Amino acid sequence: MDWQLAAPTVLEIVLCVFILILIVAIGVIYSHVCTLRAALNDCENKNAEAILRVEAIANNANNQQTEAQARTLVITRHLKELEEKQTDIENHVRELKLQDPSLRLYQRAAELVKQGASIDEIIEACDIPRAEAEMLVMVHKQHS
Structure with a gap:
């Protein structure tokens, strides 16, 4: 058995070059995919942080609104008491004038x-x- 190597044909050379180009292209695409995944993860992290900040701001605004409503109720109650006292005083003054x-x-x-x-x-x-x-x-x- 003669194991002599035959010279590659042009077709075989072109096929090998094409395969090498495909391997390099796949490597470049894989590198870009990894870069895009890292950028996507970074965006997701920043988005999650932004959501947490917005939620904190919303909670703070809700707390402030609740406090303002409570203060409004207290002020309204005090105003009503003052109006009642004013009415009592006005009635008393009228009574004094009629005495x-x-x-x-x-x-x-x-x-x-x-x-x-x-x-x-x-x-x-x-x-x-x-x-x-x-x-x-x-x-x-x-x-x-």
Whole structure:
């Protein structure tokens, strides 16, 4: 048996060159695929981080909105209480205006007693009898 090697034909050479080109092309494509996978992973990581930041911002906004609603409820309640107090005061003022004028004199006399006015000053300012002025002063001293 003669194992002599025959010279390659042109077709065999072209076929070998074509196979080598295919192998190089596959290597280049594989390298690009690896690069694209790495870029895709990087984008996915950045996207996940961005989603976490957006969720944190949304949670913070929700918390702030909840706090604002709670504060609004408290303020609304306080405003309602103030409006009720204002109505009560207005009603009281109306009642005072409708009171007997002589009662207003005695209220004025009582205020003067609280301020430390003398009996003569009370008599002069309120035009009430001396006995009543003395009684107001005596009652005020008992309560003080």
